[in-house]
Amino acid sequence: MSSTPNATTVAVDAMGGDFGPEVTVPAAIEFLLKPHNKDHRIILVGLEEPIQTVLRTHGAKELLDSKRLAIHGASEVVAMDESPALALKRKKDSSMRVAINLVKEGVAQAAVSAGNTGALMATARFVLKTIKGIDRPAIISTxxxxxxxxxxxxxxxxxxxxxxxxxxxxxxxxxxxxxxxxxxxxxxxxxxxxxxxxxxxxxxxxxxxxxxxxxxxxxxxxxxxxxxxxxxxxxxxxxxxxxxxxxxxxxxxxxxxxxxxxxxxxxxxxxxxxxxxxxxxxxxxxxxxxxxxSHNGASLIGLNGIVVKSHGGTDQVGFEYAIQEARQQASRNVIGHISQEIEKVYSI
The missing domain is CATH 3.40.718.10 (Isopropylmalate Dehydrogenase)
Incomplete structure (x- = not known):
């Protein structure tokens, strides 16, 4: 990983959304190939075999060798129509949960998922908790x-x-x-x-x-x-x-x-x-x-970590915009600035 001060690592739930790795993996590759993203890194989280299959068809060997692109295995997938409560309780090794865990552990600075919105919100709130002074996270988008x-x-x-x-x-x-x-x-x-x-x-x-x-x-x-x-x-x-x-x-x-x-x-x-x-x-x-x-990528703002929700039915272009949104927020320390501003207003 680059030592550039603003370099960020984004954990991508590769299995989420209507199309899973067929969209998320090519979008991650295209993101990393953009010249202005040369200092950033992506971790693809999910079932390794389908991720590897898509990677082979897109010629990602150089990105993998340079460690700018990596795979982190997860054994479960949250379905788009699955109960958020059951997903949170029963699927602790889902690609969604593992991606968010990587943010909590500091391995990644942001997570992106096109998966089940309710499950993503429930899981992110449970794992990351809200910023001190914030009652509940909100969904924000451009x-x-x-x-x-x-x-x-x-x-x-x-x-x-x-x-x-x-x-x-x-x-x-x-x-x-x-x-x-x-x-x-x-x-x-x-x-x-x-x-x-x-x-x-x-x-x-x-x-x-x-x-x-x-x-x-x-x-x-x-x-x-x-x-x-x-x-x-x-x-x-x-x-x-x-x-x-x-x-x-x-x-x-x-x-x-x-x-x-x-x-x-x-x-x-x-x-x-x-x-x-x-x-x-x-x-x-x-x-x-x-x-x-071009407006894809809604943030679950108010958490102790950056989580961006992509539209489940988006294509590669749309998902890449969601990754870009996560990268921008991480690079500019949005979480830290929110904490400071909340403290000023409420004197907590």
Whole structure:
């Protein structure tokens, strides 16, 4: 392993997701072959035979010989429809559990899995525990913006459907820290998702959270409505996991619908050479902005370790983005900065 200060090791649950090693292993190889990732290392965790089979077809001998890529055996796999409680109790040698254990032991600085979300959250919380001052971890992810130069983080996207006002403040702190150190924004603008922009609107929980955020050192800018999520007006959007998951799934469904319509229109326009030539660049630009793969990788933030959840159905490109997200958080010590910020706010 490289001695470069920011060099990181990422433990990859190679068996997770709808496609397992067929996606995770090639994605890991492509990640390591990128010039800007030359100092980093990946440990593939899972059943050795299927991992080795895919490695042979992708010519990974040089990466294995240099020890930038390694295999760590695990004898069990958590199914996508398996009960999180049973997976936690019965599958202590699952690829998911072993990958997270490597983070706890300090062998890896981050873990990535495309496996069962509930099992991943339960296992990560059990093994790593939460940061002092954080009640529960949250799911945070980047969202697309109209201005591609802008970035947006949103949380919670489904981990907690009964968040208290105090938890919403904790989410805001974590989202602000992540944005500050990963996206290099000195004073991220934080907003609460609400049914209106006026102070009198919203549930009592949201109103209380807004009051607490106004008293905090964060750059809190007030409420934001769902139709403004993607306009780049703020850098961090905070919400309960129920509302966040609904907003996420609705936006994903809308993006899919738009892409389907655009593909149909592109085919029709492409019937004439001139129309096709004009439509192609526009189509590619829109496709790039809406491509969910480029936003793949939701973090289970608030734990004493970095765990990134990839979409189970993603392809190699999408999974590589999830690995990149884990690497960035590890390199920039997001966990340490969250601990410091929580201590400042709560004087713990």
């Amino acid at each position: 969202m697309p913006c109209l201005d591609t130069s802008q970035t947006l983080h949103m949380l919670d996207l489904g981990a907690n459907v009964d968040s208290t006002p105090e938890m919403l403040v904790q989410f805001a702190i974590m989202g602000s820290v992540l944005t500050r150190y990963v996206d290099k924004k000195e004073s991220p603008r934080v907003a609460l998702l609400n049914v209106g922009a006026e102070e009198i609107k919203g549930s009592e929980k949201v109103k209380m959270a807004s009051q607490l955020l106004n008293e905090s050192p964060l750059n809190y800018v007030g409420y934001i409505e769902a139709d403004e999520i993607f306009n780049g007006k703020v850098d961090v959007i905070v919400c309960d996991g129920f509302e966040g998951n609904v907003a996420l799934k609705a936006s994903e469904g809308t993006a899919k619908m738009i892409m389907k319509v655009l593909k149909e229109e592109f085919k029709r326009n492409a019937l004439t050479k001139l129309a096709g030539a004009c439509a192609a660049p526009v189509f590619r630009s829109i496709q790039s902005r809406l491509d969910p793969r």
